[in-house]
Amino acid sequence: MKQSHFTLIAVLLMVVAFVAATMFHNSGEEKEMNARATNNSAALIKDYSVKAGNPDAKVTLVEFMDPACGTCAKFHPFVKQLMQQQAGKMNLVIRYLPFHQGSDRMVAMLEAARKQDKFWEVLELMFATQAQWTINHVAQPDVFMGFIDRAGVDVARIKQDMNDPEIMKIIQQDMADGKLLGADKTPSFFVNGKPLPSFGYQQLQTLIESEVSANY
Amino acid sequence: MVEQTETSDRLAVDAASWKLLFICWLIAMAATLGSLFFSEIMGLIPCELCWYQRIFIYPLAVILLLGLHPLDTRVVRYALPLAVIGMLFTIYHTLLFYGLIPENMQPCRQGVSCADEGMVLMGFLPIPLLSLAAFGMIIMLLLKIRVLAR
Numbered sequence: 001m002k003q004s005h006f007t008l009i010a011v012l013l014m015v016v017a018f019v020a021a022t023m024f025h026n027s028g029e030e031k032e033m034n035a036r037a038t039n040n041s042a043a044l045i046k047d048y049s050v051k052a053g054n055p056d057a058k059v060t061l062v063e064f065m066d067p068a069c070g071t072c073a074k075f076h077p078f079v080k081q082l083m084q085q086q087a088g089k090m091n092l093v094i095r096y097l098p099f100h101q102g103s104d105r106m107v108a109m110l111e112a113a114r115k116q117d118k119f120w121e122v123l124e125l126m127f128a129t130q131a132q133w134t135i136n137h138v139a140q141p142d143v144f145m146g147f148i149d150r151a152g153v154d155v156a157r158i159k160q161d162m163n164d165p166e167i168m169k170i171i172q173q174d175m176a177d178g179k180l181l182g183a184d185k186t187p188s189f190f191v192n193g194k195p196l197p198s199f200g201y202q203q204l205q206t207l208i209e210s211e212v213s214a215n216y
Numbered sequence: 217m218v219e220q221t222e223t224s225d226r227l228a229v230d231a232a233s234w235k236l237l238f239i240c241w242l243i244a245m246a247a248t249l250g251s252l253f254f255s256e257i258m259g260l261i262p263c264e265l266c267w268y269q270r271i272f273i274y275p276l277a278v279i280l281l282l283g284l285h286p287l288d289t290r291v292v293r294y295a296l297p298l299a300v301i302g303m304l305f306t307i308y309h310t311l312l313f314y315g316l317i318p319e320n321m322q323p324c325r326q327g328v329s330c331a332d333e334g335m336v337l338m339g340f341l342p343i344p345l346l347s348l349a350a351f352g353m354i355i356m357l358l359l360k361i362r363v364l365a366r
Contacts, residue, residue, distance in 0.1 A: 003234060004285060010242060018249050022257050184259075 026198075033195045036182045041193050043177035045093050048170055050110075050119055053083055053091030058215035059208060062093045064178050064188040067107060068100035068139040072187045073127035078201055082208055089212050096174040097186050102139035104171055105162070109141065111170065112161035113153050121151040233361050234287050240295070240357045241280035247350040248277045254343065263335075265309040269347050272302030276354065289365040292358045299358060303351040309344040 037044070044062050063079065065072040083092060098104045106126060113122035126133075126144065133144040149155050178188065182195070189196050191207045192215075251270055254260045262270065276298055283291025311317045313335065335343045 003238075003287075006238060007241075007281070007284060010238075010245075014245055014249060018253065021253060025253075025257055 030197055033182050036180070037190060037193050037195050040177075040180040043180045044190055044193055046095075046173065046177070050094040050114065051091060052094075052120070054088045055091060057089050057091040059086065059090040059192055059211045060093060061090055061208065062095060062190040064095045064097045064174070064181075064183040064186060066096070066098050066100055066103050066186040067110065067123070067126045068098070068103040068130070068134050068137070069186040070130065070134075073130045075187050075201070076123075076127050078204075082205060086208060086212055089216055090208060095178065096171055097178045097183065097188070098171060098175075099186060100134070100137055100139050102141055104168075105141035106139050106144065107171055108162035108164075108167045109144070109148065109158060111164070111167045112158045113148075113151070115161050116153050116157065118151055118153045122148065122153060125151045229364050230287055233289050233364050234284065236357045236361050236364075237280060237284055237287070237289070237291070240354050240361075241277065241284060243350050243354055243357075244273060244276040244280055247273045247347070250346070260335075265305055265312070266343070266347075268305045269302050269309065269351075272298045272305070273347075273350065276302075289361055292362050292365070296355070296358050296362075299351055299354045303348075303355060306344065306347045306351050310342075310348050313342055313344045 045060070061079070061082075079092065083090065096107045098107050110119055110122055110126075113119050125148070129144070129147070133140045145155070145159070148158060178184070181188075181190070183190075185199075189204055189207075191204075192211050194207065194211075196203045196207060251262070251266070251273070255262050276295055279291060279294055279298075283289070283295070308317070337343060337346075
């Protein structure tokens with residue numbers, strides 16, 4: 001056999017081994033994630049969590065997110081679109097995983113805005129202006145505070161309400177629940193308690209559609 | 217007659233060198249794919265020292281292949297320094313992992329600790345030890361090729 005054949009066969013074998021190991025690992029991980037979500041279903045939704053959509057809908061999408069996370073911002077319009085497509089049949093629950101430095105203050109602003117019924121307006125503004133207030137993956141709450149009034153909120157009240165110690169408890173509880181459920185990245189989605197088989201728009205849409213058709 | 221023996225001797229040496237170099241390349245490829253599997257598939261975050269070792273193993277997977285087709289034993293001259301520098305990082309990492317260098321001396325203050333328990337595969341194979349084995353074998357084989365080529 002020629003030497004070049006040896007090399008070619010070796011490359012082929014290594015590629016096959018890599019792909020096989022990946023498939024083996026992913027199938028094991030998927031089972032583990034499903035088991036985690038099933039065993040910790042009480043950790044998915046809390047009474048204090050922000051909710052949107054029909055409360056009686058039979059499909060619930062739980063999103064663990066971070067206001068400073070770029071992918072969360074990019075997914076947001078897509079999640080809204082899914083909510084419109086499945087109007088009345090699905091609802092949304094927001095949980096916080098502020099992994100980025102400074103992001104817990106952004107969550108505090110969201111919770112303060114919630115007291116003025118402006119949660120979604122402020123979240124939209126945060127995602128739309130994310131590039132201006134995140135510098136090298138560090139959230140700059142003071143920068144955002146400079147133009148939060150664009151969301152139509154009472155800024156003085158936001159500044160006061162965001163220091164509520166209850167907010168830190170909410171964040172800690174959400175982070176603890178995320179850990180239990182194996183949500184270690186943002187955004188992490190659960191549809192009726194089921195985690196995405198793999199991350200992506202299409203996978204999220206497929207899972208939601210299959211849950212809708214199973215329940216309606 | 218003498219010339220003929222010299223030619224066949226050289227051919228034998230070339231074949232032996234090629235085999236050794238081929239094994240070197242296999243090790244470098246296994247280490248490259250293995251480390252990518254740990255980080256990209258298993259989701260382990262590489263610590264600072266892991267990054268330095270990656271920097272010195274990845275080019276070996278490429279230049280050793282170039283030395284194989286066609287056989288060019290001068291590749292040892294370019295591969296050996298990379299392997300030796302990588303080996304130094306690996307020795308440091310292994311000592312750190314087993315606690316032979318005190319914690320306060322380690323450079324990984326932020327992010328993932330280089331002495332983390334997560335570095336043990338399947339409960340018994342520490343990643344720094346795998347790296348030590350890979351660099352160690354590559355260096356020994358490269359030195360052997362250098363001796364043969366003389």
